[in-house]
Amino acid sequence: MTPEQTQILASVETFLARRLPPAEIRRRDAAHVPPYDLLPEMGALGLFALAVPVPEGGLGGDWATVALVQDALGRHAYMAASIFNRVVGFGLATIRAHGSAAQRAELLPLLMAGEAFCALALTEPQAGSDAAAIRTRAVRHEGGWRINGRKTWISDAEGARWLILPARTGPEPAGARGISLFLVPTATPGLAMTRLPKVGNNCMPSFDIGLQDVDVPEDALLGEEGRGFPHMMSTLHFSRASMAATVTGAAEAALRIALAHAQEREQFGQPIGRFQAIAHRLVDMRMRVDQSRLMVRHLAQLIDQGAPCRREAAQAKIIATETLRDVADAGMQILASAGYAAESDMQRLWRDSRLYTFGEGANEVLRDSIAREMGLTTRGMA
Structure with missing residues (x-):
């Protein structure tokens, strides 16, 4: 550094x-x-x-x-x-x-x-990884736009000042064409939020959002009309790089907790970290975290160079989120009952980690994207 x-x-x-x-x-x-x-x-x-x-x-x-x-x-x-x-x-x-x-x-x-701050209001009941399947629609209305539809699982929406909200403005009922992005103030009349209960990430609340005759001015349009989908795709590497770096840090935390426990907890007259089964598991955890961090830094270098990095961003997101999932799960096994306790930091990392392999793009869909860049035909995304 x-x-x-x-x-x-x-x-x-x-x-x-x-x-x-x-x-x-x-x-x-x-x-x-x-x-x-x-x-x-x-x-x-x-x-x-x-x-x-x-x-x-x-x-x-x-x-x-x-x-x-x-x-x-x-x-x-x-x-x-x-x-x-x-x-x-x-x-x-x-x-x-x-x-x-x-x-x-x-x-x-x-x-x-x-x-x-802004929250991204992309997901809908029938549109998640298939972002082009959104149905929320915006039509021109008295010098601005009127938006109707529904969004769901929108993280931090209640605390945000604006929603970055994709909606259909063209005649197409589905597909990437005819989608536009809007900056919608969360205080706009007609916008209603319901908090969704979930099993983890308690400090990142998620919301179901109904939009009924939500009127925004003409200058609420973000970017070019009808080009909202490519606009979203053009900046995805920043959000995927962000998640990859963040969960790598979380995986490091899980590793440190497990290592400290293995050095302190004694069974059969010695610290459990001296048993080969535990030691090798911790070594594998260390290697996974280091590999994830190297991928994150490689991606950051590409971003700073202005180089194309769609594949590398997808790879970094997959590698990092699966590293955290597996390291947290291994950490729970090493800590055993101590990890399963409600006050344990490991259990928080374990339950929170389950979101990230499908949040911000399911890893299966990202693998399809990488396959296409490799010249392979898949039965995944169109």
């Missing part, structure tokens, strides 16, 4: 130790308290402005530094990493790439300061 990166990470560690000590992480998880109150301090530290060019008001850093921050956040508390990624991977990346001059001027300073 460069001296500047070392300094940035030191400030992140200090911030996390003060705002999210272990007892506070457990309290928030048990009470389902999201980390939105952390945003202004993250903004004051300059974390959201790291990879934004100086002419746009940012610090002009690189994605490699962002990935290091995401790894550190994920290792300490995934809740902090998830809200960081909401700002960086969804909001800043999309608005910088496709926002109008007026939208960039209004939103970028708020996002970089941690004063607001």
Whole structure:
């Protein structure tokens, strides 16, 4: 790491130790308290402005530094990493790439300061990995747009200032053509949210959203009309890189918990880590985490070079999320009853990890995408 990166990470560690000590992480998880109150301090530290060019008001850093921050956040508390990624991977990346001059001027300073964030409202009851199957529709209405439809499993929607919402504006009933992106304020009349109960990620609440005659002005359109699908695809590598770096940090945390337990827990007169079955399992966990981190850093390098990286972003997301899933599961086996206890940090990592292999693109669908880039024909996505 460069001296500047070392300094940035030191400030992140200090911030996390003060705002999210272990007892506070457990309290928030048990009470389902999201980390939105952390945003202004993250903004004051300059974390959201790291990879934004100086002419746009940012610090002009690189994605490699962002990935290091995401790894550190994920290792300490995934809740902090998830809200960081909401700002960086969804909001800043999309608005910088496709926002109008007026939208960039209004939103970028708020996002970089941690004063607001956006939630991506993509998934619908019949559209998830098949994003082109969305049915929510926007029609022109009195100088703006009227939106009707339903979105579901939208993370952090209630705390967001805006939804980045794809809707059909063309005549096509399905498919990638005729989809447009909109910036919809969450306070808009006609927009109703219902919180969805789930088994993990308690500090990242998800919502079912109904849109009934939701009227937005003409300038709510984000990017070009009818090009919402390629707009979404063009910035996906940022969100996938964000998830990969974050869950790599979480996998590191699971490994450290398991290793500490194996060194302290004694059975048959010696620490259990001295038994070959446990030692080899921990070695495999160490190798998986290191491989994931190397993939994340390779992807960050490609992003900083401006090189095409759709395949590498998909690979990094698959490798990292499956690493966390498997490392957390192995950690639960090593800790046994100690890991299954409600107050255990391992059980939180274990149940939370199950989301990421299908969140933000199911790994099976990403494998289909990689197969097509390899020139293979699959029966998956069209």
